[in-house]
Amino acid sequence: MARPPRAAASLPQHRLSVVVLGLLLFRAAAKAQLSGDSYYDASCPAALLTIRTVVSAAVLLDPRMGASLLRLHFHDCFVQGCDASVLLDDTGNFTGEKGAGPNAGSLRGFEVVDNAKMLLETLCPQTVSCADILAVAARDAVVQLGGPSWAVQLGRRDSTTASASLANSDLPSPSSTLATLLTAFSNKGLTTTDMVALSGAHTIGRAQCANFRDRIYNDTDIDASFAASLRAGCPQSGDGSSLAPLDESSPDGFDNGYFGGLLSGRGLLHSDQALFAGGGGGSTDGLVRSYAASNGQFSGDFASAMVKMGGISPLTGTAGEVRVNCRAVN
Incomplete structure (x- = not known):
């Protein structure tokens, strides 16, 4: 009687597990990458122009606003990563980062972000994240005041959490050595x-x-x-x-x-x-x-x-959300 054909040799179970784990890690790493500044070209072509217009007007009216917008992005990225957690308002059952020691009474520019977001929600509902608005606004503010430009990496999503304790511990103080x-x-x-x-x-x-x-x-x-x-x-x-x-x-x-x-x-x-x-x-x-x-x-x-700095622990893919209002989770 003829023997049945031999099955193709298979990887040992431990090697198969290593390969599968490697593929999963590769997919996770790829998913976490931000994209170039053409990220919104198809979904919201006017996104960058809209942000730049709002920022330019704000800095023209108040040059100090340039530094404030740059600082907002820094204070966002150093706490939980660049996820717009710094923009969340406190509620009855939620304490955000605005009242933390390094932020209380000194962060400015929230209304500029609100204005940009309002326009973007009209143009492209729930498409451009608040975290990306912060990153682009910081770049545009620097350029408006005569500084360098750079290609902002985009594709961040917004957090549904914030951390006052991390804001107090992770942001350097004016007295730092x-x-x-x-x-x-x-x-x-x-x-x-x-x-x-x-x-x-x-x-x-x-x-x-x-x-x-x-x-x-x-x-x-x-x-x-x-x-x-x-x-x-x-x-x-x-x-x-x-x-x-x-x-x-x-x-x-x-x-x-x-x-x-x-x-x-x-x-x-x-x-x-x-x-x-x-x-x-x-x-x-x-x-x-x-x-x-x-x-x-x-x-x-x-x-x-x-x-x-703009690439510190961003939320991408399906993580987080794109907030409709930068001050509150959806």
Whole structure:
């Protein structure tokens, strides 16, 4: 009697499991990738133009808004990833991130995001995520103030959760030391170069007296005349809401002036001056000097770092949702 044909050899069970696991991991990794800035070309062709128009108008009316929109994106990405969790309002049974220490009374620009979202919901309902609006708005705000442009990676979705506790623990404070800053950024997958370049965002915007009061009265690495000029508007106690520019040389222009200020001991925040110890004693001194000498090098590194920061733990695929209202889950 003829033998039946032999079945094709099969992989051992353990090898088969490894292959299947590898395929699943590959699919998960591919699913988590963001796409280029053409992501909305088919689903919402006017998306980027709409955001840029809203941002340009807002920054034209109030140049400070440029720094505020950039800061919103940073404060979003450092907490749970770039998922628009920072935009969620508190409710009776939900506590968001807006009231956390680093955010309370200082985050601005929510209405600009609302305006962009309202227009986009009219043009392309439930298509453009709030997280993508934040990423694009940050880029457009920098460009509006004379800074570099970059291709924003898109395809983020919005979270249905937020974390006040992570906002309090993961966002660097104005009193951070260099070691603390390096750790905070490293924890998000960002290098020392990324950290120094992203700190250059302080070339625009203002800080409240409460955040630099201790520095101008107690720090020893601050230029004496600079500290004296700030004390007049920032008393040692009492109201701490008065503002001072983070870069006195060009507070509304995105350039490398911030780094020149650090070389002179005129960093407004303790965390700013921590980047430059002087005398070659700090691990980031060389970068600060390079950026102070070359706006081109700073702009290039800043743009690259913004792309990396915008890729911190995004929700993609079917994770999360596309909110209809950026302030509330659907």
